Amino acid sequence: MQKTLTRCAAICLGLFLSGAVAAASKPGRQVQDPHYGDVLFYFYQDNFFEAITRLMAAREVGRAKAHTEDGDLLMGGMLLSYGQHEQAAAIFRHLLDTSTKPAVRDRAWFYLARVSYERAALNQAEEALGHIGTSLPERLEAERQILRAQVLMAQSRYDEAAAILKDWKGPPDWAGYARFNLGIALIRAERGDEGLKLLDEVGNAVTNDPEQLALRDRANLALGFAAIQAEQPATAVTALQRVRLEGPYSNKALLGLGWAESALDHDRGALVPWQELQKRELIDPAVQESFLAVPYALARLHANNLAAARYQDAIKTFETETGRLDASIANIRGGKLLSALLAEDSDQNKDKKGAPDQLGAGLHLEKLPNTTESHYLVYLLASRPFQEGLKNYRDLRFLHDNLTQWTTDVAVFSDMLSTQKLAYQQRQPKVTQALQQIDLDAIDHQRGAYSERLRTIEDKQDGAGLANATELRQLASLENINARIAALGNAPEAEGLREQVRLLKGVLLWNLDHDYKLRLWQQKRVQTALDDAVAQAQAQRRAVDDAQQGIPARLAGFAQRVDKQTPRIAELKQKTDTLLSRQQAFLQDLAVHELEQYKARLHQYTVEARFALAQIYDRAAEQETPGGAATAPVPAAVEPAPTQVPGQ
Amino acid sequence: MxxxxxxxxxxxxxxxxxxxxxxxxxxxxxxxxxxxxxxxxxxxxxxxxxxxxxxxxxxxxxxxxxxxxxLFPANTQVAVFLSVDVGTFFSLDTVKLTIDGSQVASYLYTPREAEALLKGGVQRFYIGNLKTGEHEVVAVFTGKGTHNRDYRQGTSLKLDKGIGAKFVELKISDLQRKQQPEFLVRVWE
Known part of the structure; x- marks a missing residue:
């Protein structure tokens, strides 16, 4: 369901890792909106949670509109990688309904095919693949072929799948995995010869790449066991000897090699790999099995005393192992396994990516934690249900942390709003008082009066109306002097004074008249500036009034939005905790179930060892009985034949 | 294993x-x-x-x-983004952002973040509030230039902040003609 494992685990690992990346813009491509680029910034760091959140938020506020289709493809790809199949499929269907661009449509069909395949809707997957034209980018085209081969294999149409893989043009490592899986599928479909041929090709690959070496070992291991099953022990020996002596498959290969040699009646040869196995960590099932295999071979070599001693050793060993299993089950029930696995994943995540745990990222569990139970559970841990469950568990812990962080942040928002409200309440009276002291209406009235007066002056072309303060004082002085002259009556000196005043007044009025146009222009400029200033003051006043009236509403609106989130977060947190418990129980049950099976198997081993021991004793008793069947002498020890072990 | x-x-x-x-x-x-x-x-x-x-x-x-x-109401919001186009002549280490003489942000890039930028990501590395009017935005980039030499360069912008959010993109680009990086500023409307 999510990106780590699928039916054909190895192939799909490659597909998933590249899936969402392929949906995004090519490197260096110009973004048309920085907010979309911001989404890509997180996307390219594999931080899908942040990228999805930012893309959703950008769209919520009407941003990133220039990247509608790109954004849809990106969102669909990320949701798919993130395990949200339904939503991803809805996005791709929407794109097919709305877009006419072949590049977009081909991608949408490709992802829909993948969603269908993931949900085992093979016919739908095939149909979607059939719609894809020629507009997929190179990497996606390579993935398309692999996906098609997977669908065909799942439909048991092996010939068609083989034909696709034969002409495969893509990363060579993918081809190796694909051939391996096809080989396995053919063998399961009882087309052993074809399957073995494919596995033989993979098993003979020349490579130095660690991943490919591991795949080669795996192919040889599968080939070896398939050959044993097909009663071709010689072929099995050849294949199993190609497995490296030190590697993840070496123990199973050694075990198989012993059985192949045994099938060839090379019991001394069988002892070589089995005795090598006995030197290894007992925790491995193959090693445990060797404790039965060695005495089995010894018994076949008639070394009955030695075989009996080894069977007794095996019984003790299995009993000890059973005790360890009980302790491991108790540890798992106590939650230690999950903690250890997540700690290991987290450490490896940091080493590899330099990023913290994040939702939607793949597990980076490349080595097991150093606990007894994790080594018992190596195959379970690699299984899809466990991997997916563990990933869900880790995602739930991420969600828990995310919600916890928001709980704190929303409380801070709430405090911030309270502080803003208090500050407003404290400032508001002072602001109101300050505003009351400014009578803008009176100022505007004065501005109007001034404007009216200027208009009158202009209508009358009244130069004196534009006199400055000095000139007005001078005019007033002249009028005053005139009055005093009038008081002199017809005195002889009065006439001269009148003439002098008239002359002075004439000069003053002439000057005013002369400067009239300039002064009128200047006054009009003053008037314009005054109009602007008053208008600006009125606008600011309105803004202040609006703000004063709007702030409480704005704060109340925010408070309402914040208050709504608190119970929402609490509810989600509760759901998360419940799911965490369920998920933990699910994983622990899986692990315990697995260990119980181990215990049952060890019990079975013990029974078989006891039975074999009893048979040896019976045979010994028969030999001692007079008239008993003559048997070959029992050697005290058996030296293994110099048989080649894997990888040497 | x-x-x-x-x-x-x-x-x-x-x-x-x-x-x-x-x-x-x-x-x-x-x-x-x-x-x-x-x-x-x-x-x-x-x-x-x-x-x-x-x-x-x-x-x-x-x-x-x-x-x-x-925190950043639309009327006063200013966001500064950083993008890298090609990046042949410059490998980004840090960016410092100053607005009206005050340093408001500085960022040290991890290789992972630098790679995300090279792939086409755009980082919103500062978001804040500014009053309406003119402001001076200065960004100083440090990193490695050609021949792995230390490189430091600044770019500035007179930003006229009106009513409404303002988005500024600082773009590091390659100037092929001079075989040097260039630092461009774009204001998104």
């Missing part, structure tokens, strides 16, 4: 288990045989987890928008 490398052994084990079972003392191998009820449990749990994830994503979207509205 590399776990990822042994994942497909689940398939392999199906074969090996069958083969080994033919031998008298070789019971089935450790192929993961999960409890029958596990598949149903897994499906049901997975559905519930997916539903929860969607709800948490929607919550994060709403809270992301709320946080931005609350």
């Amino acid at each position: 590399r776990l990822s490398a042994i994942l497909p052994i689940v398939i392999c084990c199906l074969l090996s288990g069958t083969a080994a079972a033919q031998s008298p003392a070789a019971p089935a191998t450790a192929a993961a045989a999960t409890a029958p009820a596990a598949a149903d449990d897994f499906h049901s749990l997975d559905q519930d987890v997916q539903a929860l994830k969607q709800q948490v994503l929607e919550l994060n979207r709403d809270l992301f928008v709320l946080q931005e509205d609350l």
Whole structure:
């Protein structure tokens, strides 16, 4: 369901890792909106949670509109990688309904095919693949072929799948995995010869790449066991000897090699790999099995005393192992396994990516934690249900942390709003008082009066109306002097004074008249500036009034939005905790179930060892009985034949 | 032991288990045989987890928008983005951003972040509030230039902040003609 494992685990690992990346813009491509680029910034760091959140938020506020289709493809790809199949499929269907661009449509069909395949809707997957034209980018085209081969294999149409893989043009490592899986599928479909041929090709690959070496070992291991099953022990020996002596498959290969040699009646040869196995960590099932295999071979070599001693050793060993299993089950029930696995994943995540745990990222569990139970559970841990469950568990812990962080942040928002409200309440009276002291209406009235007066002056072309303060004082002085002259009556000196005043007044009025146009222009400029200033003051006043009236509403609106989130977060947190418990129980049950099976198997081993021991004793008793069947002498020890072990 | 490398052994084990079972003392191998009820449990749990994830994503979207509205109202909001185009002549280490003489942000890039920028990501590395009017924005970039030499360069912008959010993009580009990086500023409307 999510990106780590699928039916054909190895192939799909490659597909998933590249899936969402392929949906995004090519490197260096110009973004048309920085907010979309911001989404890509997180996307390219594999931080899908942040990228999805930012893309959703950008769209919520009407941003990133220039990247509608790109954004849809990106969102669909990320949701798919993130395990949200339904939503991803809805996005791709929407794109097919709305877009006419072949590049977009081909991608949408490709992802829909993948969603269908993931949900085992093979016919739908095939149909979607059939719609894809020629507009997929190179990497996606390579993935398309692999996906098609997977669908065909799942439909048991092996010939068609083989034909696709034969002409495969893509990363060579993918081809190796694909051939391996096809080989396995053919063998399961009882087309052993074809399957073995494919596995033989993979098993003979020349490579130095660690991943490919591991795949080669795996192919040889599968080939070896398939050959044993097909009663071709010689072929099995050849294949199993190609497995490296030190590697993840070496123990199973050694075990198989012993059985192949045994099938060839090379019991001394069988002892070589089995005795090598006995030197290894007992925790491995193959090693445990060797404790039965060695005495089995010894018994076949008639070394009955030695075989009996080894069977007794095996019984003790299995009993000890059973005790360890009980302790491991108790540890798992106590939650230690999950903690250890997540700690290991987290450490490896940091080493590899330099990023913290994040939702939607793949597990980076490349080595097991150093606990007894994790080594018992190596195959379970690699299984899809466990991997997916563990990933869900880790995602739930991420969600828990995310919600916890928001709980704190929303409380801070709430405090911030309270502080803003208090500050407003404290400032508001002072602001109101300050505003009351400014009578803008009176100022505007004065501005109007001034404007009216200027208009009158202009209508009358009244130069004196534009006199400055000095000139007005001078005019007033002249009028005053005139009055005093009038008081002199017809005195002889009065006439001269009148003439002098008239002359002075004439000069003053002439000057005013002369400067009239300039002064009128200047006054009009003053008037314009005054109009602007008053208008600006009125606008600011309105803004202040609006703000004063709007702030409480704005704060109340925010408070309402914040208050709504608190119970929402609490509810989600509760759901998360419940799911965490369920998920933990699910994983622990899986692990315990697995260990119980181990215990049952060890019990079975013990029974078989006891039975074999009893048979040896019976045979010994028969030999001692007079008239008993003559048997070959029992050697005290058996030296293994110099048989080649894997990888040497 | 590399776990990822042994994942497909689940398939392999199906074969090996069958083969080994033919031998008298070789019971089935450790192929993961999960409890029958596990598949149903897994499906049901997975559905519930997916539903929860969607709800948490929607919550994060709403809270992301709320946080931005609350802390950076549209009237005063200024966001500064950083992008890198090609990047042949300059490898980015740090950026310092100054507005009206005050340093408001500085950022040290990890290789992972620098790679995300090179792939086409655009980082919103500063968001804040500014009053309407003219402001001076100065960014100083440090990193490695051609021949791995230390490189430091600044770029500035007179930003006229009106009513409404303002988005500024600082872009590091390659100037092929001079074989040098160039630092461009773009104001998004």
